[in-house]
Amino acid sequence: MQIRVLGSAAGGGFPQWNCNCLNCSGLRQGTIKAQARTQSSIIVGNGSPDWALINASPDVLTQIKNTPVLQPARKMRDSGIAAVVLMDAQVDHVTGLMMLRERNSPLPIYATRQVFEDLTTGLPLVKTLAHYCTVDQHLIDPAQESFSIPQLDGLLFKPITLSSKAPPYSPHRHDPHPGDNIGLLITDRATGKTVFYAPGLGVIEPQVEQAMRQADVLLVDGTFWTDDEMITLGLSGKRAIDMGHLAQSGPGGMIEALSAFPDKRRILIHINNTNPILREDSAQALELKTLGIEIAHDGMYIEI
Numbered sequence: 423m424q425i426r427v428l429g430s431a432a433g434g435g436f437p438q439w440n441c442n443c444l445n446c447s448g449l450r451q452g453t454i455k456a457q458a459r460t461q462s463s464i465i466v467g468n469g470s471p472d473w474a475l476i477n478a479s480p481d482v483l484t485q486i487k488n489t490p491v492l493q494p495a496r497k498m499r500d501s502g503i504a505a506v507v508l509m510d511a512q513v514d515h516v517t518g519l520m521m522l523r524e525r526n527s528p529l530p531i532y533a534t535r536q537v538f539e540d541l542t543t544g545l546p547l548v549k550t551l552a553h554y555c556t557v558d559q560h561l562i563d564p565a566q567e568s569f570s571i572p573q574l575d576g577l578l579f580k581p582i583t584l585s586s587k588a589p590p591y592s593p594h595r596h597d598p599h600p601g602d603n604i605g606l607l608i609t610d611r612a613t614g615k616t617v618f619y620a621p622g623l624g625v626i627e628p629q630v631e632q633a634m635r636q637a638d639v640l641l642v643d644g645t646f647w648t649d650d651e652m653i654t655l656g657l658s659g660k661r662a663i664d665m666g667h668l669a670q671s672g673p674g675g676m677i678e679a680l681s682a683f684p685d686k687r688r689i690l691i692h693i694n695n696t697n698p699i700l701r702e703d704s705a706q707a708l709e710l711k712t713l714g715i716e717i718a719h720d721g722m723y724i725e726i
Contacts, residue, residue, distance in 0.1 A: 423577065423610040424467045425617060425641070427722035428475075428485035429460035432645050432694040433514035435481060443655060445700050455702045459720050460485055461514045462621050462692040464641070465503075466608055471496065472504035472573040476606065476619065478518030488721065504573035505530040505560075510603045510622060511540035512589045519547050523554035532560040532569065534581070534601035536588070544591035564601045568609075580607040582618070582633045585625045586666035603666070607633045615726040617641055621692035624666040626679050634683060638726055642680075644690025644717065647671055647697050647706055655696055670699070671706075680715055687726075691718040 429435070436459040437446035448454030460481035465473040471494040479485065486492045492502040501522075508516060508531060522529055529551065533541075538559060541547045551557050562569060568580040586603035588595050594602075605620030618637035622645075623630065634640055645667040652658035662669045670676045670690070680688045690710070693699065698706040699717055710717060 423608065423613070423615060423617065423726050424469065425724040425726075426465050426489060426491070427691065427718050427720060427724075428463040428465060428489060429479050429481055430691050430693060430718040430720055430722065431459035431461055432692045433461060433512070434695055435459060435461050436693070436695040436700060438695040441657075441695055443657070443696050445698070446695055448701070456700050457719060459693065459700075463515070463518070464619065464691075465489070465492070466574070466577065467491075468574055468576040468610065468612075470573065471502055473502050474571055474574055474577070474579075475503045475506045477509055477515035477621070478506050478522065479514055480517045482518030482521050485720075499524075499526055501525070505532060505571045507531075507571075507579065507606070508533040508537050509606065509619075510586070510589070511537045511545065511592065512622070513545065516541060516545070516547060519551065523551060525555040528556045528558035530558040530560060530571075532562055532571070532579075534562045534564055534604060536594075536599050536601040540589060540592045543593055544589065562601075562604065564604055576611050578609045578611060580609070580633075581605075582607055582620070582629055584620060584623055584630065585627060586622050587624075605630065605633065607637060610726070613726070617724070617726060622666055623676075624663060624668050626668070634679075637686065639687045639689065639724060640680065640683065641689045641691055641718070641724075643667055643676060644670065644693045644699070645697070646694055647699060651694070651696055657696065670710075677710075677713065677715070681713070684714065687716070687724075688714065689716040689718050689722075689724075693717065
């Protein structure tokens with residue numbers, strides 16, 4: 423199984439267009455040691471020219487341009503994106519679908535019923551795409567054992583229900599449903615190797631812990647360093663947990679959760695522009711390095 427990180431930042435990317443926090447202003451001015459990042463998305467493949475795009479970020483055109491394998495050029499109009507798998511309906515994970523509208527056949531999208539409902543009502547992208555390439559809908563049942571994608575039949579995708587938030591435009595924003603957010607346990611049937619991908623993870627529930635124990639690689643939520651990060655910086659009145667994210671530091675944080683799996687490859691993704699781990703020489707980044715926890719970056723390649 424091959425995984426390429428197209429984007430490793432949280433919504434807004436890094437630097438965020440209107441933010442002048444230490445990280446964003448420092449990157450623009452060249453006063454910190456850091457690298458720019460686009461909004462989070464990965465592709466997964468098994469050695470063929472076809473890939474599954476996991477979440478379609480607003481930066482998808484830049485990400486495709488920076489990833490030559492996504493243009494195999496087998497015919498006049500072509501793409502290595504065989505299908506899109508959506509883990510939620512958040513704006514930073516779905517609006518890239520509009521950039522794929524020139525496809526000359528229906529775009530295969532795999533998502534839960536809740537996500538398709540949000541993309542038909544609160545943010546009607548499915549209706550909009552009906553005027554262009556149209557959408558070939560494949561329903562993911564959060565309770566199902568696994569599903570496969572025809573062009574990637576060597577890979578199995580198992581949905582893992584996550585306790586997080588539906589997007590603000592969801593009709594049930596304050597009435598959570600299983601399927602609003604999922605993680606993915608992706609297994610290569612040939613090797614038996616598995617990755618657990620969960621860029622939006624708020625609570626380590628039993629099914630999440632089981633998936634983490636089963637996986638060889640953990641590619642998980644790295645949004646905030648502290649739960650009150652946005653409050654302390656005066657950028658928001660919400661805590662990380664209020665936004666559906668488990669902070670890295672502190673009791674019960676992501677670092678503590680990952681410490682239970684020292685034998686696995688552990689990588690943080692979906693990193694908010696305010697997170698100090700983006701500064702490569704920060705105490706927080708050095709702490710992660712000491713613990714053997716990696717920080718995802720755009721273009722990162724993982725093979726298991």
